[in-house]
Amino acid sequence: MNFKSMLLGAIAGTVVLVSGQAMADTSGKTIALSNNYAGNSWRQAMLESWGKVAYQAVQDGVVAGADAFTTSENQATEQAAQIQNMILQGYDAIVLNAASPTAINGAVKEACDAGIIVVSFDGIVTEPCAWRIAVDFKQMGRDQVKYLEQRYPDGGNLLEIRGLAGVFVDDEISAGIHEQVESTKFDIVGSVHGDWAQDVAQKAVAGILPSLPEVKAIVTQGGDGYGAAQAFEAAGRPTPTIIMGNRRDELQWWKEQKDANGYETTSLSIAPGVSTLGFWVAQQILDGKEVPKDLTVPFLRVDQDTLEEILAETPVGSVANVEYALEDAQKLIQSAK
Numbered sequence: 001m002n003f004k005s006m007l008l009g010a011i012a013g014t015v016v017l018v019s020g021q022a023m024a025d026t027s028g029k030t031i032a033l034s035n036n037y038a039g040n041s042w043r044q045a046m047l048e049s050w051g052k053v054a055y056q057a058v059q060d061g062v063v064a065g066a067d068a069f070t071t072s073e074n075q076a077t078e079q080a081a082q083i084q085n086m087i088l089q090g091y092d093a094i095v096l097n098a099a100s101p102t103a104i105n106g107a108v109k110e111a112c113d114a115g116i117i118v119v120s121f122d123g124i125v126t127e128p129c130a131w132r133i134a135v136d137f138k139q140m141g142r143d144q145v146k147y148l149e150q151r152y153p154d155g156g157n158l159l160e161i162r163g164l165a166g167v168f169v170d171d172e173i174s175a176g177i178h179e180q181v182e183s184t185k186f187d188i189v190g191s192v193h194g195d196w197a198q199d200v201a202q203k204a205v206a207g208i209l210p211s212l213p214e215v216k217a218i219v220t221q222g223g224d225g226y227g228a229a230q231a232f233e234a235a236g237r238p239t240p241t242i243i244m245g246n247r248r249d250e251l252q253w254w255k256e257q258k259d260a261n262g263y264e265t266t267s268l269s270i271a272p273g274v275s276t277l278g279f280w281v282a283q284q285i286l287d288g289k290e291v292p293k294d295l296t297v298p299f300l301r302v303d304q305d306t307l308e309e310i311l312a313e314t315p316v317g318s319v320a321n322v323e324y325a326l327e328d329a330q331k332l333i334q335s336a337k
Contacts, residue, residue, distance in 0.1 A: 026286045029092040030065040031279060034082055036099035036123065037074040037164065040197040040223045041247050045319045046097070046122075046272035053276040053323055063283060074164060076103035083107040086116075093117035093282040095275065098125045101168040117285045121278040122270060123168050131291060133278055135270045135299045137169055141176025144219045144243045145184060147266050151241060155185025156216025159208075159240070161194040161201055161228060163221040173221050189213060194224035198249060202227030209235050217241040222269040222319075225250040245269045246302060246320040251311045258307065267302040273323035280329030292336040 054066030105127040112129035121133040163170035194201030201224035222245025244250040244267030257263030
């Protein structure tokens with residue numbers, strides 16, 4: 001069983017698959033993707049997945065259009081303006097990766113009031129009229145610390161690398177990490193923002209390293225593990241256990257260290273292809289289906305025994321991924337009811 005099968009199995013549980021065909025005609029409907037940021041490999045893979053699946057859906061006549069738009073800066077005001085422009089353009093649904101869970105709620109409400117379906121994913125919104133697709137990001141943070149507690153029951157010093165400041169995902173993962181640390185012997189001795197990008201993380205870690213005591217492990221959010229490893233190497237300091245975030249460069253570095261000296265860690269992140277799940281959920285709502293407002297998907301995890309398999313399936317410069325089909329969205333919807 002490959003890692004895609006394992007992830008989809010976690011969604012499906014014991015749910016019986018419903019028909020794979022749309023029941024109503026959405027061929028005249030248009031769906032837009034509103035994305036707030038594209039500055040790392042996860043976001044690039046997310047946009048690529050949307051392009052592949054949405055393009056095929058247009059070619060198959062499932063919908064009339066499925067355009068993608070990304071703001072030039074991670075600013076809620078810019079994304080709110082983008083959504084307002086989508087309203088004027090007459091899209092039937094907007095799939096949204098939000099810059100803030102609350103700051104664009106006004107624009108989301110305007111879209112809903114105009115009869116537009118709004119589905120948020122990854123960076124979700126709190127506006128009640130919208131749908132939300134997310135993993136349990138707090139649990140992602142907790143699971144990192146739980147893994148480290150098994151490895152190091154006597155605790156030690158942790159360095160935390162956070163994501164983009166002010167974004168829901170960053171806040172939730174960090175909250176989970178800190179909550180779990182409270183019941184352990186670990187101490188967080190430093191925290192920097194790596195913006196989910198290895199080059200930013202490398203500079204941030206290099207900047208704080210001279211002030212840090214010995215670091216047992218690094219808790220992260222994705223896109224930052226390889227940069228942290230490079231910073232420790234450049235400083236001539238022992239490499240701690242670094243929790244990875246499924247990026248190809250992280251997984252490749254991990255394999256090299258594993259082969260050389262038995263290095264052990266784990267890696268976890270939301271699959272970038274969750275954007276395609278957002279597309280199909282929006283299509284199903286347009287199709288007249290009853291869909292719960294909140295949908296949860298499992299995160300994609302790489303462990304010591306699955307590293308080689310997942311690395312082999314992950315393109316250079318990208319991130320371990322799963323793209324979803326209509327049937328996957330239907331299974332998720334059924335399991336949430």
